[in-house]
Amino acid sequence: MAEPALGVAGLVKSFGALKATDGVDLQLNAGEIHALIGPNGAGKSTLIGQIAGTLRPDRGEIRLYGRDVTHLDASGRSRLGVARTFQVSSLVDEFSALRNVMLAVQGRSRTSYRFIRNVMNDRTLVDPAREALDRVGLSKRADVPASELSHGERRQLEIAVALALGPKVFLLDEPMAGMGPDGSRALTGFLHRLREEAPILLVEHDMDAVFALADRVSVLVYGRVVASGTVDEIRNDPVVREAYLGEPAA
Amino acid sequence: MGASMPVSREAVVSLTLILALLAGALIAQASGETFYVTLATRIAILALAATGLNLALGLGGLVSFGHAAFFGIGGYACGILAIHAYNGEPMILGLPGTQTMPVIWLAALVASGLVAVAIGALSLRTSGVYFIMITLAFAQMIYYFAISWPAYGGEDGLSIFVRDNFPGVNTLKPLPFFLICFALLAAGLFFFGLVRDSRFGAALQAARQNPVRVAALGMAPFRIRLVAFVLSAMMTGVAGALYVDLNRFVSPSMLSWQMSGELIVLVVLGGTGRLAGPLAGAALYVLFEFLLGGMTERWQFFLGLILLLVVLFARGGVVGLLAGRARHG
Numbered sequence: 001m002a003e004p005a006l007g008v009a010g011l012v013k014s015f016g017a018l019k020a021t022d023g024v025d026l027q028l029n030a031g032e033i034h035a036l037i038g039p040n041g042a043g044k045s046t047l048i049g050q051i052a053g054t055l056r057p058d059r060g061e062i063r064l065y066g067r068d069v070t071h072l073d074a075s076g077r078s079r080l081g082v083a084r085t086f087q088v089s090s091l092v093d094e095f096s097a098l099r100n101v102m103l104a105v106q107g108r109s110r111t112s113y114r115f116i117r118n119v120m121n122d123r124t125l126v127d128p129a130r131e132a133l134d135r136v137g138l139s140k141r142a143d144v145p146a147s148e149l150s151h152g153e154r155r156q157l158e159i160a161v162a163l164a165l166g167p168k169v170f171l172l173d174e175p176m177a178g179m180g181p182d183g184s185r186a187l188t189g190f191l192h193r194l195r196e197e198a199p200i201l202l203v204e205h206d207m208d209a210v211f212a213l214a215d216r217v218s219v220l221v222y223g224r225v226v227a228s229g230t231v232d233e234i235r236n237d238p239v240v241r242e243a244y245l246g247e248p249a250a
Numbered sequence: 251m252g253a254s255m256p257v258s259r260e261a262v263v264s265l266t267l268i269l270a271l272l273a274g275a276l277i278a279q280a281s282g283e284t285f286y287v288t289l290a291t292r293i294a295i296l297a298l299a300a301t302g303l304n305l306a307l308g309l310g311g312l313v314s315f316g317h318a319a320f321f322g323i324g325g326y327a328c329g330i331l332a333i334h335a336y337n338g339e340p341m342i343l344g345l346p347g348t349q350t351m352p353v354i355w356l357a358a359l360v361a362s363g364l365v366a367v368a369i370g371a372l373s374l375r376t377s378g379v380y381f382i383m384i385t386l387a388f389a390q391m392i393y394y395f396a397i398s399w400p401a402y403g404g405e406d407g408l409s410i411f412v413r414d415n416f417p418g419v420n421t422l423k424p425l426p427f428f429l430i431c432f433a434l435l436a437a438g439l440f441f442f443g444l445v446r447d448s449r450f451g452a453a454l455q456a457a458r459q460n461p462v463r464v465a466a467l468g469m470a471p472f473r474i475r476l477v478a479f480v481l482s483a484m485m486t487g488v489a490g491a492l493y494v495d496l497n498r499f500v501s502p503s504m505l506s507w508q509m510s511g512e513l514i515v516l517v518v519l520g521g522t523g524r525l526a527g528p529l530a531g532a533a534l535y536v537l538f539e540f541l542l543g544g545m546t547e548r549w550q551f552f553l554g555l556i557l558l559l560v561v562l563f564a565r566g567g568v569v570g571l572l573a574g575r576a577r578h579g
């Protein structure tokens with residue numbers, strides 16, 4: 001495919017004097033997992049926020065399959081096929097797990113201005129939502145309010161919600177965080193297959209997962225991409241080892 | 251799914267409260283105590299007004315401190331149409347007045363809806379305390395406009411002398427008029443229930459809890475809230491028209507900030523976001539006013555005390571106490 005799924009060019013974002021994003025160029029191609037790693041505070045979540053449309057960049061451009069989406073807000077970008085998960089799970093807490101996913105199905109189908117039919121009897125919402133819950137292994141907890149789910153279950157629900165959007169691009173902000181070793185391993189297997197559905201920009205601190213999954217890795221430090229390449233290239237890059245993996249240059 | 255859901259305790263509580271209001275009015279009528287029929291009518295009308303607010307406040311989390319504007323606009327729509335029909339003088343644009351209730355209600359719906367589009371479009375860009383203050387400010391502007399508008403009574407308000415009519419019903423008698431108000435309240439509650447359980451309601455309630463998530467799902471919280479705000483205002487507007495027919499009088503006090511506060515009190519007292527919350531709140535409020543108002547000028551003090559207890563200890567209001575916590579499928 002000629003156009004990358006996602007193209008970020010010359011992106012800049014400052015919080016006061018702090019340059020959280022400092023001239024970032026990044027591409028995500030169809031069928032790939034592109035991992036974004038970097039130390040705490042490097043600006044990974046800030047970058048995800050700008051791509052998802054919740055944060056406005058000061059400068060630069062974001063393209064989705066060639067189309068300039070920089071001027072669109074978060075809901076506009078979601079409608080074009082950007083699905084993001086939040087580093088800190090961000091769900092509708094009073095709603096059950098099922099209803100959280102149903103809301104995503106509803107958002108995807110753009111049918112929020114219907115006033116009559118009871119959503120719980122609406123199979124066009126319930127069935128796809130159950131399917132998404134099933135895929136992440138959360139079916140048994142479908143009727144539990146999101147606020148009463150465990151931390152790991154909330155992370156799974158975030159993924160189910162993203163799946164239900166049927167997106168063209170996934171932005172996953174630390175999906176493994178706090179999942180435990182078993183959870184991480186299961187999710188790694190899941191993401192491995194998910195890239196067939198849509199490419200994934202994956203922010204992750206879990207290096208085992210990153211090295212197992214990523215087709216490409218970019219390293220972000222102080223808002224700049226200091227290195228970008230295959231897993232092997234990144235592993236052996238002396239700058240990366242020093243700046244991020246915390247080892248002295250060989 | 252698809253299996254029939256068990257009837258919730260909340261549904262039972264709601265139905266009981268609604269039937270109790272109807273039974274109360276019928277019993278009062280049968281025992282010749284028409285004053286109590288009027289009291290029940292007042293409850294029905296205030297409950298309808300507060301059910302309108304409950305759509306915005308309860309489902310949407312939009313703490314409008316300006317809903318008296320819509321109550322009053324509905325009231326003035328009624329008063330103005332009725333007085334012109336009474337004098338036979340045409341209104342602006344040469345339109346005739348009318349004393350037919352359904353036409354008046356339509357006018358109240360349209361007028362309050364249009365004003366709500368304008369107020370909502372501006373105020374919904376803010377949130378929290380700013381939203382409260384801006385809705386209050388708009389309502390105050392309309393209040394002062396009404397005061398300084400001598401054509402319709404200014405500060406003194408406007409009497410409409412005879413109650414408006416409804417085809418085939420003698421509205422001058424207390425019970426038929428109560429039944430009209432009761433029917434509209436029932437319709438309002440039915441509509442509230444539909445909206446709450448619909449896709450729109452899901453989006454609205456989700457936008458209250460987590461607007462960032464809602465936007466990430468491709469929905470626009472602002473537009474959803476605006477639609478809810480307008481629907482909410484329209485319902486409160488129709489209640490305003492009924493209120494004027496009940497009292498045969500409309501005055502700027504219907505537009506006052508005290509009225510806005512009273513509507514919020516009704517909702518919170520009864521149970522924010524609960525179907526029958528506004529009805530429970532209105533019943534409690536009117537009965538309190540009647541029972542204690544006769545004994546002491548300070549009945550509002552006791553009302554405040556109850557409100558304080560509700561806010562501190564019973565977040566779900568009266569309905570919460572009776573039916574337990576709200577369920578969300």
Ligand SMILES: Nc1ncnc2c1ncn2[C@@H]1O[C@H](COP(=O)(O)OP(=O)(O)OP(=O)(O)O)[C@@H](O)[C@H]1O
Nearest residue numbers: 015018020038039040041042043044045046047087
């Ligand atoms: N809304 C904000 N206002 C001011 N500063 C912010 C804001 N959001 C983020 N920052 C700052 O920008 C920098 C980048 O933050 P960001 O959350 O993007 O880092 P991150 O790479 O995701 O870190 P982590 O690995 O801890 O999640 C940090 O210094 C952070 O304090």
Ligand SMILES: [Mg+2]
Nearest residue numbers: 044045046087
């Ligand atoms: Mg982060």
